[in-house]
Amino acid sequence: MNVRIRKQLGKISTVLNYLGSVLFVIGFFFIIPLITTLVWGEGYGSNPFIGFSIAIITAFVTGFMLKQFEKKADLKTSGAILVCSLGWIVTSAVGAIPLVFGIGASYLDAYFETMSGFTTTGITMFTGLDNFPVSILLWRSITQWIGGLGILTFFLFVTSQISGINRLFSAESHKINVKRPVPGIANTIKILWGIYILLTGVVITALLLAGTSFFSSLNHALTTLSTGGFSPFDASIAHYQSIGHPHFRLIEYIIIFGMFLGGTNFIVHFRILRGEFAGLIKTTEFRHWLMYIGLFVLIILLERIFGPSDILKTSTSSEFWSKLEENFRTTLFQVVSIITTTGYATQSIASSFFGSVAKQLFIVMMIIGGCVGSTAGGVKVLRISILLKMIKREIKKLVLPNRALDDVVVDHNKIDPDEIYRVSSLFFVWIVLLIFGGLVTAFFSQVDGFAAFSGMSSALGNIGPSYISVETMNQFNPIIKIVYILGMMAGRLEIIPVLLLFSPRGWEY
DSSP, X not given: OOHHHHHHHHHHHHHHHHHHHHHHHHHHHTHHHHHHHHHTTOOTTSHHHXXXXXXXXXXXXXXXXXXXXXXXSOXXXXXXXXXXXXXXXXXXXXXXXXXXXXXXXXXXXXXXHHHHHHTTOOOOSOOOGGGSOHHHHHHXXXXXXXXXXXXXXXXXXXXXXXXXXXXXXXXXSOOOOOOOSSSSHHHHHHHHHHHHHHHHHHHHHHHHHTTOOHHHHHHHHHHHHTTXXXXXXXXXXXXXXXXXXXXXXXXXXXXXXXXXXXXXXXXXXXXXXXXXXTTGGGSHHHHHHHHHHHHHHHHHHHHHHHSSSOTTOOSSHHHHHHHHHHHHHHHHHHHHHHHTTOOOOSSOTTSTTSOHHHHHHHHHHHHHOSOTTSSOOSSOHHHHHXXXXXXXXHHHHTTSOGGGOOOOEXXXXXXXXHHHHHHHHHHHHHHHHHHHHHHHHHHTSSOOHHHHHHHHHHHHTTOOOOSSOHHHHHTSOHHHHHHHHHHHHHHHHTSHHHHHHTOGGGGOO
């Protein structure tokens, strides 16, 4: 056997060994919903109990088999990216098992739902959620909470002193270079997960105080901070108003706050927790983040006020202000929900409540997404800011000599040309994938062109809502579902790791 083949086999062996470790960690998470089947009365021997039991056995047995492969090579960057991409594929494959046995879903739909969970996309294949087994609902929420900061990031959080930690973290967090809260990847991961757990607890507590049940509070907190959007109710957050909950307005505002926290760069949370408020609003990304939210809310609210709605056609002043608050709350909720890529709803974005301007702006929000270093999807606010600065610089080139041109600078830091090339490339590939997915959707379904692009925008941006109903999505051609699965994973891992899977060079040194 020549040296090259031996090195290649060593690399594959190392990748498989790491995948075994990841499956071991995920296997332990199945125990939580398995216990839930007993606590909530679903019972020993119920379909969900059998499904989670099989998933546990599959995860541990497969993990044990993969761990028999030795780490025969250093985990280089390409190897770490392969671990990352394959890790999301295999965990979704095992994570789909409970849905197959628990609710009788087809394996493709179950895999779609699980990938949607781990990538925090939130597109669902199912209706009738209010009557689902509680263990299945909890598992859906757990997949989003794990996926919020990343499957591998969680693996690194619970695994002490692992070789290749830098490359594994970088592979999954394939984002623009930003400052870490503290030196060292291991310490950074611990701080990020510490903040994540703390904020999840804050949202659980707030929802409990607002009068929601523990199970509802837990599920919504897990899927709010992760900006995932899976709800145990078909009506999503609108459920509370529909049942006449006395504090439904407070619940909606709590969810808005939780989604905003999840979509904000976690470095901002770290600085706030340390009492470092000075200059926070001056940071480019955070300032633009607030500006986008405010601008979108203002435009959509103005369309509601001066458009076809009857918000101004009221008989009393109190009725006017009541309608104004309702419209403001609903608009703010959906803007934050979409731009953070959470996907909760108090009004469907496809409903007549929103006009044509709002419907187009929602697509724009899907593309922009949340902040770098958050749990949100999309292109990211900081990248949009860099692209805008590049456009501004190109305009200056037309009127200024080259020596007078400034570098692209963000928060007093010069952006390296390689970083600019990467941002431009990612944005271009993002648009190409969006067009491809939209065309596939239109070709293999009966939905119109606008809805087709909204579906792929939802998958690629890890958002959830689109202008396609759940019932229509469920009946899609398997080809569309497979494209969306790849789109969800590409969006969550920010494209490069997924593309590497299809590159022969990605499997070489």
